[in-house]
Amino acid sequence: MRHLIDLDAMPMNELDELLHFAGRIMDKPEYYFDSCHGRLMATLFYEPSTRTQMSFQAAMLKLGGRVIGFDNPSNTSVSKGESLKDTIRVVSNYTDIITVRHPLEGSAKASAMFSRVPVINAGDGGHLHPTQTLTDLFTLQKTKGTLKGMTIGFCGDLRNGRTVHSLIKALIKYKTNRFVLISTENLMLPSYIQRAIERAGCEYTCCNNLAEALPELDVLYMTRIQKERFASPEEYEAQKGVYVLNREKLKNAKYGLKVLHPLPRVDEIALDVDDDPAAVYFDQTEYGMYVRMALILNMLDGSRKFIDPQRESNSKKGCTNPRCITISEAYLPHLLSRADGKIVCEFCDHEQQ
Amino acid sequence: MRHLIDLDAMPMNELDELLHFAGRIMDKPEYYFDSCHGRLMATLFYEPSTRTQMSFQAAMLKLGGRVIGFDNPSNTSVSKGESLKDTIRVVSNYTDIITVRHPLEGSAKASAMFSRVPVINAGDGGHLHPTQTLTDLFTLQKTKGTLKGMTIGFCGDLRNGRTVHSLIKALIKYKTNRFVLISTENLMLPSYIQRAIERAGCEYTCCNNLAEALPELDVLYMTRIQKERFASPEEYEAQKGVYVLNREKLKNAKYGLKVLHPLPRVDEIALDVDDDPAAVYFDQTEYGMYVRMALILNMLDGSRKFIDPQRESNSKKGCTNPRCITISEAYLPHLLSRADGKIVCEFCDHEQQ
């Protein structure tokens, strides 16, 4: 049995096969209508995310499977004080596969420890969201025809955007890509990801003006900068237009540019861009459904396992990350020695002080 | 591709065929068990309406299709500031047909503009609710055997009841019907609908006492008068019993009378009426399910379209109706010249000042 918690852990050949399989399903969805007949998926959404939940539900239902779940933690046994462990053990008795979304980091990994069926991470706090990255990769492959040799711009809040971090970490595996990082000074990509780009032998440049960067881009990945992320209200007023894409700016774009966005967008892409051939952010959601169909089919192999005897918590205190699942679920073991000798949390990957 | 936004726009021969088809499904529902195999419906309920949502869900599921959706706007991407347009474009990538319910007038028409799949209006504010009218018509046809030549009483709040307005507009097309409008003075049917009845060559009389009107009615369509709609608390106390149907009043009813109600009822129909053969308001909900099954099957022809390039908004200011969808979704074009030279909103039909 295999879970999908962190896309980084998926070998590249498997990733390529998965994207290829998604393409086959997209070509002939009717061949797969009944491939999950009799199978049941749980969508456990401890925080609401209608978009993601509907995408998973649509994927499973189009495969002929069925779905149960919740989207409102206040209605669940959780509100009676039940631990994540107990909920997962029970739900994995009812279902064949579980998707879990949770506001705490590391929660998906914790879920996988106690599940008798495969677990898909549908977003664990600000930590990981691997099916969004799969969606982005599949969109690139379908609209650009390749995942290699491109100049890819990332625009917006690059410091806090987990989808940006994950997509860059995936794209550097395809060596020949080049990155243009478009943001304000204090919303720049974290330095550890900049180092990762360098180590992978890829190039990148930084830039604080979308219009200037556009002419060299094959792909533009837009994200939103929340008003409160700017250094000051004055800077917000001065800068905001610089990070908004509109039809005027598109005039100088390279031929064949594709614009992606994880959605929902607010106003970082003007409405007049929506019908430009460059805009693929709505199609992106459809690609996301097909790649989730491929993922579900790959993970459902019908086998059930019995849970390994529980390892005891190996630390008296929780992780030093206040947003880590080990804070609320005290029974979890959580400290690991990393190769470099640092102590890290097994669930949220946070380096302990 | 066709949407159902306003029943008025449906040609009469199509309406008749639809009601006939609903009858065929009701006779042999098992023939249609798998007719939507592999098809997916979205129920996007921006305001809760369990009754209507369950009716659509039951209809789709009984056809062998599947359903995704939401009923709680606070859980949706909408709460993150997403426009109706974006939500519809995304959801129409996942599904084959969309039903939308929204508190703002004109929202269903706006949804249809941006959907790649057929849209059914499941109620847009106080504006239109065409599947309720289909339900009412089908109920009349099944319980009276005809849609013509009847004396039909409408009782309650005729000024604000959109189901009453829509049903009258549909019934006047069948020329020979006669209407008895039973309400207080200030809850009388709006004069523009009274004019429409006259123009269609139908008769109507007004009346403020249900008991007096009953002996001449073939059909009684009951609705609720909310307490706060009466001119004063004193008038409420004096009048309330006049607009309540009970077994006592039924004694003077014409043989074969049928009583309809859009439900939920509160106390405008006494419980002792429920088991009288005249009471068809519970059966009405079942008829509603079959007519929705017919509608879904008719609309699902499997074709997808690409969205027309967006028309730009043709006005700097929104519609003068504060409950119109163009107020919250500023990108919508919305002003039209009507045949009589008046300027009206394209979405809520409101006459501009």
Next chain:
Amino acid sequence: MRHLIDLDAMPMNELDELLHFAGRIMDKPEYYFDSCHGRLMATLFYEPSTRTQMSFQAAMLKLGGRVIGFDNPSNTSVSKGESLKDTIRVVSNYTDIITVRHPLEGSAKASAMFSRVPVINAGDGGHLHPTQTLTDLFTLQKTKGTLKGMTIGFCGDLRNGRTVHSLIKALIKYKTNRFVLISTENLMLPSYIQRAIERAGCEYTCCNNLAEALPELDVLYMTRIQKERFASPEEYEAQKGVYVLNREKLKNAKYGLKVLHPLPRVDEIALDVDDDPAAVYFDQTEYGMYVRMALILNMLDGSRKFIDPQRESNSKKGCTNPRCITISEAYLPHLLSRADGKIVCEFCDHEQQ
């Protein structure tokens, strides 16, 4: 047509057949994948209970049926003042079977009165919850191989725990069982159930220490004692550990002990018990799904009935139990003379003063 309101009303041979049938389904679930093809279940949850709702949904979906329903009363027509009667009559027009959970006692019985399809009680306030008891019985049969001749401990709040009351009432029918009642003085099993044990010819002993009782138990049924149920905060501090099961206490358990719990558990069972072979409380939820599958299949015989003309309420005042459904639904008839001459409520079984 048959409803399941109170397990006590089910003849023993039918109960045995149902458990046997659940076992057959569990052995070969794939044989039953399409046995409810084309059938629709409603889950009407007037109070949230995700665990129970997911169990019913999983059961119906695994049989090839479909599910509609709600879990949030504030989103329903109920919030517009609709009576339970009207909701049930409408929903029974859409569906083939209804499960209802409601905070008021007697509500399931009231629902059954007005439903055209079979009704399953999924919990009516603190009154009855028959499918939990079926789950408990099936778990015992699967894990102990019998329902007879065992020494069964019940630990925790025995006064208020409806699952405890129901399970004891079921187990005393299998004559040769013996009960050990482990609780504080003021959370002891109600005397009328103690009397029922005696009348059935079964033995029981009372005890206030779990560790002392363990060595003689074949089965331990754990429940939670809420902190506020103790006589005083001091007593809580002094006593709480006495009613918690942990690995240490298990060392003295009889070979083959099985521990059940209706879940969710909070801290009355320590986490270190979870992986002991005695712990069957997680498996119990899976058994619950299979017994619900058997129940649904048994109850769905496809016939619809027309509602009997309504009996009028036979009392001017409601039941004296303030948590009875007849308080909010005043149209219900509700007073019965019992064999012993006492007047009881027909819905919540409360003895009138």
